[in-house]
Structure formats: structure tokens, C-alpha cells
Amino acid sequence: MSRKKLATVWLGGCSGCHMSLLDIDERILEVAKLADIVKCPVVDGKELPEVDITLVEGAVTSDEHLEEILHIRKQSKILVALGDCAVMTNVTGMRNYFELDDCLNTAYKTAISNDGQGEMPASPFVMHLNQKVVPLQEVVHVDHVIPGCPPDANTIFYVLSELLNNRIPDLSDVKKLHYG
């Protein structure tokens, strides 16, 4: 069996899903036997090459994320939404209950902890947040999902090993499903 190329990407999330990915512990060696991890937020910042499997953490919150996820979809044979934010927006999507400007003002200006000296970041290099946060499935086709906040390490490993061995993972069972 030829070695597969595996990538993991971090969009609008808290990195908890990647921490959970690391929680597969020594089983990462089994993954390494079958795949090369070609991109990962803790490794480097290269542009995503063509890959077999991409795990995407986080929801689409900004113009940058949207561009990134469209590129990821183009480059990946299998796209896996990793974690509740990617699957159903979760905590990231809780700002959808409010206006974007209200959220930004509260975070950067009017919060008490800013002592009245807060400023809105205005650098052209800072990404622009979209009005609403959307899950991956709303902008691209998602092949598999791993819900959970964070997803269980065993579930992540199960999905990975199934995909790396050319099988289709099935989560429709109480023990593997998990949200929150």
C-alpha cells in the first residue's frame, strides 16, 4: 500500500481538537507508518500541497478562512471536519446571536478590562471577520465528520486508521459519538 499524505489545518477553533489529536499518544507511530504528515499548524506554514486526507479544525469565520477552506477542498481527496466547531460552529458560532460590530467593540474597546483605552486592530494583515460564522459543510463538501468538543482521541484515531486503511469510518454508534 502506498503511503498517504495527511494534513491537519486549524481555522476558527481553539486548537483543542489538535490537542486531542496529540492525545492519540504513541498511536501516532501507527499513523506515521501509513502516512506522511505534510502540513500541520504545529509544524510549519507552507501552502497546502495535494494531499489524501485533511483534518480541518474550526469553523469558517473570516475571508482568510474561506479562501483557505476552498483551497483545502481543491487539494484534498478526503476532507474531514474535526470537532464541533467545524461540524456545527459550536462556541465559535455563538457570536452569530449578535452583530459583528457589537462583538468586536466589546472585545477590543468597551470591555472593562480595556480600561477605556482599547483600539480596534486596523492592520491590513489582520483577517476580516465575516458577519456570520458558518460550519465547513456550508461552503464545501465535507466527506467525514468527527464531532466533539474536543473530539475523543480514540474516535480521531479510529477515523484516521479507517481512512488510512481505505475503509469508511462509521460513527453512528453511541460509544464513538460525542458532543460537548
Next chain:
Amino acid sequence: MTTITIQVNGKQLATEPDKTILEVCRANDIEILTMCHLKGVMDVGACRLCLVEIEGINKLLSACTTKVAANMVIRTDTERIKKYQRITTELFFAERNHVCSVCVANGKCELQQLGYKVGMDHIRYPFLYPKCELDSSHAWYVIDHNRCIMCTRCVRVCNEVEGAHNWDVMNRGTQVRVISDFNSPWGESVTCTSCGKCVHACPTGAIWPKAIVQGQLEKKPGIINELVEKRKMKL
């Protein structure tokens, strides 16, 4: 006592008439999913999870509000029913804020359990993100309408078991809300006895005690029926 025979999933069952399909199935270890059913209070058929197929009837009927009849042929496990259960569950999640990770009921929630049971791995419908209030005016309890699924278990338990009728329902559609008295803050209620039955009746993190922190919520919906049964005893 008369006995009738019905057939559930190809199995013959002998039962008394005047029972609901749900009661008979539960008594015979046939699983039927429910959210709005709470043993001890009246059934209203609100959640539509207990839908069953009955031979000769085109519509799916709710098991909790349909009485058994002689020679009824019932199916609870068809693909059609499973499909609707999954749709109903997803719509519950999409309707309001059901972000498990920041919910007081995380891990102890009947809605979360339901999601696992129907194998819901993602939600196919757009989220509505309605503006819902959180009322913490009561001295001991909080009602967070974001988590409410309108099962009305609190309404029924307050009316039928406590006899206070603090809770009721206002509006329709996405505007529907559980209200205290005539839509006033819970803490100002003149009918609420602070008995806490609604807290235990609530299947999600919509009603909870202030003394609880996340993940430590322990609800005992079983105490409602226990209370009802004990009251029937002639001591």
C-alpha cells in the same frame, strides 16, 4: 380483566386495553425514543420522536398519545421512522443554542443522549440563532430559553403535580416560549412555590439550580412519578 393481543415488530404481545402504545412497548422492553414524555404527567405528543407505524393508517402516530386496540399491528423500527427521528433531533439542535460544550447539563442531558442514540454526527439544517432570554431572577433557579426544546414537561409537572401552574406557553413557531405567570420574571412569580419539580422534569440545561457548576448537574426526572405513585397510596 380483558386482555387484547397486539403485534409489535412482528412479536405478539398480550396487554390490557386502555394503555398507550408507549406504555405497552416500554413494559415489554421495546425501545421508543421520547423527549416530551415524563412518567407521572399527562402525555401531549409534542416532540414527535415516538412516532410509530400502524398497519392500515397512512400517517405516523405518536405512541405516547395513541391507545392500543385489539389486533393492532405496530412497527417501531422501520427506516422511515429512523429517518424522521434523525430529522426531529437535528431540528431540535438547529432551533436554538444547544452548544453542549458550554452547557450546564453537558454529559447529563437527554437531548445530547438522543443525538447519540439516533446517530447524529452533524446537523443538515441551518441554525436559526434566535434571540432568547436567560432569566436568573429566581433566588435558586435559572431558566435559559436558549436550551429549551419546548417539551413542556415543566409546564405539566407544575400544573399537574405541584398544582401551582407557574409555567405556561406563549406564542407560536420560532417565537414560542415557556413563560412564568403572565410573562413576568420568574423571581417575581406569585404562583411559583420554588418546589424544584420543573428543574428535575427539564430534560436539558434549560432549567437548573444556581448552586450547580458546569458538568455537575444531576437531574432526577424519576422522582416525579415516584411522588405521583406515593400520593395514590392509601395509608
